[in-house]
Amino acid sequence: MPRDDPRDEAPQFVLPLVLRLERTAPPSRTDALETAARAVLTILSDERSLDGGEWAARMRDWQDARIRKVVRRARGAEWRRAAALPGITVTGTRAENPAEVRVHPPVPLDGWPKELARLQVSGTELPDAEPLAPLAPGVPVLWFNPDLEMSAGKACAQAGHGAQLAWWALSEAGRTAWHESGFALAARVASREKWRDLHASGLPLVEDAGFTEIAPGSATVIADHPALEAAAGAPRGR
Template sequence: MLTLVVRVEKNARPAQTDALETAARAVLAILADERSFGEGEWAEAMTSWQDDRIRKIVKRSRGAEWRRAEALPGITVHGRGVGAEEPEAAAAQVRVFPPTPIDVVPAEIANLQVSGTDFVDARELPPVEAGVPVLWVNPELEMSSGKAMAQCGHAAQLAWWALSDEARKEWEAADFALAVRTATSAQWTQLLRSGLPVVQDAGFTEIEPGSRTVIADHPQLRR
């Protein structure tokens, strides 16, 4: 299980889209980290996890809980404030941790809450920049923000696996730039026919097994 923890302070909740994008970038960050392959300290855990179901869970923390989580090995990724009323003041923060079996998750994160991650966008989203990968969310599904964050992480991971080594290096050099948007019904139908990576959820929580949740539209995968 790969655990992501989103920081949710009492008076500083991240915007929905910023949280989704930051979670996806956090997954990419740990996939690309030198500790995750070769002789790296996380390599065995990462390989075992990727060879199995790439399950992810998103939890929330604040204050002392966040500080304790940050003290554990992992990577903190900062958002860009997309959708936030005050982007710089309320940018999302997500920390991703090396995967562990469910029964050995460190207490500092095992005891954190899953609920309470329902975020909203306070302002209109900007247009997606040309050439930026887009993770398209299924418009017909209702998911909590935490569930959607995990699904966007899955989609980013599927795109990463499908890319060439050169394309991966380019994405990493761009700080894993990406956008998350909800597709229209017409867009979703077209995307399903495109052959792009699509997340099909196992249905452990919130939605029906087999539900297709997010499609990863990376320009390099359309060539």
């Protein structure tokens, strides 16, 4: 992605997400990805983020620039300190060891609260210990590029990007229906054949800016929401 992107001229904000990662009961990778995506959708639709809300100005400034997201991990006292800051905790859907993600309103790129700045950002690796359930009909799917390897933290951020692009592309009726479903969604790695078809569909596509882990312009996630018509003008980027 070009480095002279006009979005870089605006003040830069970042959306902090904190993944709870206790030593004895880590979540599964896919549940963490799906929970991070739902956390992003939850804060986008929260009344505090809308016009007149206490987070509205920060949310607007963040979305006017690059929609940067950084996922950090916390356990024990670190998690409790993060949870005490303004934000929203979203819990995963697994019956055993569900993921927990705390999403906070955007902060300046160089102005993280100390409680979050001290948290680790790298090295988040999570397995999927069990086979994934078949996809339910009509559920939105965040499809990951099969040819890219990413840490769980990086992939959580990409899932959030994909969900946000889908949210932007939906009509008000589509947003309302998704909200009422509890932001039902799934995250899956596409087959190479499916990825080729999705890439040509015009559905919302995340192209990473390349600040961490992967090359600039890498296509990471495609958001396949049944309420979206495949169209060449679908949102792209981060």
